[in-house]
Amino acid sequence: xxxxxxxxxxxxxxxxxxxxxxxxxxxxxxxxxxxxxxxxxxxxxxxxxxxxxxxxxxxxxxxxxxxxxxxxxxxxxxxxxxxxxxxxxxxxxxxxxxxxxxxxxxxxxxxxxxxxxxxxxxxxxxxxxxxxxxxxxxxxxxxxxxxxxxxxxxxxxxxxxxxxxxxxxxxxxxxxxxxxxxxxxxxxxxxxxxxxxxxxxxxx
Amino acid sequence: xxxxxxxxxxxxxxxxxxxxxxxxxxxxxxxxxxxxxxxxxxxxxxxxxxxxxxxxxxxxxxxxxxxxxxxxxxxxxxxxxxxxxxxxxxxxxxxxxxxxxxxxxxxxxxxxxxxxxxxxxxxxxxxxxxxxxxxxxxxxxxxxxxxxxxxxxxxxxxxxxxxxxxxxxxxxxxxxxxxxxxxxxxxxxxxxxxxxxxxxxxxx
DNA sequence: TCCATCATGTAAGGTGTTACATGATTGC
DNA sequence: GCAATCATGTAACACCTTACATGATGGA
Numbered sequence: 001x002x003x004x005x006x007x008x009x010x011x012x013x014x015x016x017x018x019x020x021x022x023x024x025x026x027x028x029x030x031x032x033x034x035x036x037x038x039x040x041x042x043x044x045x046x047x048x049x050x051x052x053x054x055x056x057x058x059x060x061x062x063x064x065x066x067x068x069x070x071x072x073x074x075x076x077x078x079x080x081x082x083x084x085x086x087x088x089x090x091x092x093x094x095x096x097x098x099x100x101x102x103x104x105x106x107x108x109x110x111x112x113x114x115x116x117x118x119x120x121x122x123x124x125x126x127x128x129x130x131x132x133x134x135x136x137x138x139x140x141x142x143x144x145x146x147x148x149x150x151x152x153x154x155x156x157x158x159x160x161x162x163x164x165x166x167x168x169x170x171x172x173x174x175x176x177x178x179x180x181x182x183x184x185x186x187x188x189x190x191x192x193x194x195x196x197x198x199x200x201x202x203x204x
Numbered sequence: 205x206x207x208x209x210x211x212x213x214x215x216x217x218x219x220x221x222x223x224x225x226x227x228x229x230x231x232x233x234x235x236x237x238x239x240x241x242x243x244x245x246x247x248x249x250x251x252x253x254x255x256x257x258x259x260x261x262x263x264x265x266x267x268x269x270x271x272x273x274x275x276x277x278x279x280x281x282x283x284x285x286x287x288x289x290x291x292x293x294x295x296x297x298x299x300x301x302x303x304x305x306x307x308x309x310x311x312x313x314x315x316x317x318x319x320x321x322x323x324x325x326x327x328x329x330x331x332x333x334x335x336x337x338x339x340x341x342x343x344x345x346x347x348x349x350x351x352x353x354x355x356x357x358x359x360x361x362x363x364x365x366x367x368x369x370x371x372x373x374x375x376x377x378x379x380x381x382x383x384x385x386x387x388x389x390x391x392x393x394x395x396x397x398x399x400x401x402x403x404x405x406x407x408x
Numbered sequence: 409t410c411c412a413t414c415a416t417g418t419a420a421g422g423t424g425t426t427a428c429a430t431g432a433t434t435g436c
Numbered sequence: 437g438c439a440a441t442c443a444t445g446t447a448a449c450a451c452c453t454t455a456c457a458t459g460a461t462g463g464a
Contacts, residue, residue: 020421020454021422021423021453022422023318023320023323023423027327030326030327030330033330038443038444039443039445040443040444050323050326052317053317053322053326054316054318054319054323055318056424057425057426059427059445060423060424060425062445062446063445063446066445081442081443083432083434084432084433084441084443085430085431085432085442086444087443088444100327101331103324104324104327104331104335105335107339107342108320108321108324108342108343109320110346111320112259112260112452112453113256113257113259114227114258114259114318115257116225116227116312116313117312118378118381118382119227119257119258120307120308121374121377121378122234122254122257122374123234123304124308125368125370125371125373125374125375126237126304126370126371127305127308131308131309135311138312139312142314164329167330168329169329170325170326170327170329170336171326171329173325173396174322174325176392177392177393178322180388180389180391180392181385183388184384184385184387185381187384188377188380188381188384189381224426224449225450225451226450226451227451228451228452242415242416243415243416243417244414244415244416261452261453262415262416262417263417263419263452263453263455264451264452264453266416266418267417285414285415287460287461287462288413288414288460288461289414289415289416289458289459289460290416291414291415292415316424
């Protein structure tokens with residue numbers, strides 16, 4: 001059954017270690033791993049490329065940058081600008097790079113997923129079919145919007161060849177993954193809408 | 205500097221406008237809407253039927269029940285048992301039912317999604333393909349497990365006809381939705397694994 | 409003997425969201 | 437004049453996770 005396999009895989013839980021996940025910290029390290037950025041740049045990266053898989057508000061970004069800075073995982077340099085607010089550009093330190101590499105190599109922990117749409121739909125048997133139908137139609141709109149964003153992202157990747165194609169490769173894979181799941185959800189949603197519309201229009 | 209006028213309390217959240225989402229509160233109301241349950245029963249319902257869409261630990265369930273009780277949305281009754289710990293059975297009040305109906309009718313708010321696997325994969329261009337391949341293979345295992353659970357759930361629904369078929373109907377729809385997205389993810393994952401294995405085994 | 413099941417909770421701390429605060433420049 | 441963009445942050449609180457705490461019964 002279970003072996004105490006202490007041979008490989010460094011156990012780095014020295015003593016009272018941090019059980020926390022700190023995903024946002026690593027995402028920011030990951031972004032800075034590609035190029036130095038300001039908090040503002042990072043927020044833009046979220047909005048343009050990451051928001052479908054993870055998102056964070058400005059407040060979280062700036063406080064996390066500060067804390068990364070205090071942990072010496074990043075350093076900042078202020079670029080003075082005249083007709084714009086100054087830019088505080090962050091870059092990885094060697095320790096930051098090591099942290100990032102460690103996280104990237106680490107297994108992804110299983111974690112509770114949360115889906116507000118599905119969990120509400122789960123209980124829709126307690127209310128009128130008309131309301132559930134409306135939820136499904138709204139969800140369909142949302143999925144179509146997200147798919148449009150995925151198409152936009154696809155074109156971005158296709159038209160703008162990068163200096164570092166390996167980075168792009170995985171970003172395109174993630175996009176493809178997300179698009180596939182969105183399409184699968186859309187199919188189920190549209191079938192459910194069709195079924196419900198029949199039921200609502202011709203109650204037996 | 206802004207001074208507040210002497211007229212009111214400084215508490216600006218006084219008039220019941222809660223910006224909070226409180227999803228777990230509503231999920232528990234939704235479960236109690238079907239039948240009275242104890243905290244333990246609710247945890248079991250999560251583990252058996254809800255965990256794929258939302259999950260919560262015991263501690264959160266019990267504290268939420270307490271707070272729902274204080275808000276008079278549920279009431280509890282202790283059922284004394286001799287050879288087992290006593291059961292504290294909760295049921296909806298009229299106010300609780302009204303809250304639940306209101307939430308069910310409300311539009312689902314768009315919210316940041318979080319996917320730890322995809323966000324890590326996004327950055328995998330910064331490390332070796334071998335590591336990314338391992339992540340994809342582990343993810344594949346995870347998806348297969350989840351799909352097996354979905355199949356188990358399908359059989360549960362198929363074999364156990366319910367007194368309230370409308371509740372079941374939507375639960376089956378949610379299951380179908382989740383299964384479809386898992387399958388779509390699995391396909392993309394397996395294609396990526398095949399591509400990477402070729403690349404790793406025959407580096408150009 | 410050991411483990412799973414039944415059954416209910418508290419305490420601490422980490423994570424995430426909303427609201428607030430500032431202020432110059434560019435384009436309509 | 438008005439809005440958007442650029443640019444950086446703080447405060448308060450809501451939400452979620454982990455660890456801790458207890459203890460009887462029944463089966464392998």
